[in-house]
Amino acid sequence: MSKYVKNLITEHYRRQLQGVDAVLLVNLVGLDANRTRQLRKDLAEKKIHLLMVRNSLARRALKGTALEKAFDKVSGPTAICWGGEDIVALSKEVAKYAGDEKFAPFAAKGGVLDGEALTAEQVIEISKWPSRQELLAQLAGRLLGPAGTLMSALSGPGSTLAGQLKQLAEGKSDGAEASGS
Numbered sequence: 001m002s003k004y005v006k007n008l009i010t011e012h013y014r015r016q017l018q019g020v021d022a023v024l025l026v027n028l029v030g031l032d033a034n035r036t037r038q039l040r041k042d043l044a045e046k047k048i049h050l051l052m053v054r055n056s057l058a059r060r061a062l063k064g065t066a067l068e069k070a071f072d073k074v075s076g077p078t079a080i081c082w083g084g085e086d087i088v089a090l091s092k093e094v095a096k097y098a099g100d101e102k103f104a105p106f107a108a109k110g111g112v113l114d115g116e117a118l119t120a121e122q123v124i125e126i127s128k129w130p131s132r133q134e135l136l137a138q139l140a141g142r143l144l145g146p147a148g149t150l151m152s153a154l155s156g157p158g159s160t161l162a163g164q165l166k167q168l169a170e171g172k173s174d175g176a177e178a179s180g181s
Contacts, residue, residue: 006057013061016051017080021066022087022113024094024123028052029077030105039103048083048093070112078109087113088129095127 017023028036028050040050055078059071070080084090091111097103108123118126130138 009054010057010061013051013053013058016049017062017065017067017082020082022090022111023067023070023080023082024087024090024111024118025070025074025109026050026079026081026094026098027077027105027107027109028079031103035103039097039106042097043081043083043093046084046089046093048081048090050079050081052077052079066115067112069115069117070110072117074109081111086132088126088131091123091127092131095124098124 028039031039043050055071055074055076058078058080062068062070071078081090081094084093091108094108098107100106108120110120111118111123113126
């Protein structure tokens with residue numbers, strides 16, 4: 001491959017990954033064309049991109065970026081996976097397809113998150129984390145929980161007192177009707 005072509009490919013990688021701060025590296029070797037097409041289609045529906053790269057050219061393209069450490073210890077054919085809602089959603093999808101027998105050779109190879117390299121094991125561990133939506137729901141529950149408890153504690157004696165006053169009022173009105181007859 002000529003130097004000119006290598007520079008074009010490197011620039012293409014750089015443009016594709018501009019502004020991306022977290023990626024996962026995956027192995028696609030061994031998937032036939034139909035399964036690869038199905039995988040790409042399924043991932044694209046979730047706004048996840050998949051790009052097969054040459055490691056040496058990807059190293060050159062990512063030099064000086066937050067993704068630079070992604071290719072430190074990678075060898076063999078590699079594809080870059082990025083996008084989705086966040087890194088947790090991305091790793092959940094990668095782990096899902098890696099565990100599916102239909103896509104058997106597909107597997108996580110590593111990645112990078114916040115400028116730190118990830119191993120394949122760490123990618124699987126991240127896939128077990130709660131998603132952004134789950135974390136927001138947990139946070140809302142924790143914020144609203146004490147407020148609900150406080151409202152119950154405050155309204156409990158008040159409703160008891162109101163019930164007793166109502167009974168007293170009903171008792172007096174019954175007594176007034178009975179003495180008036």
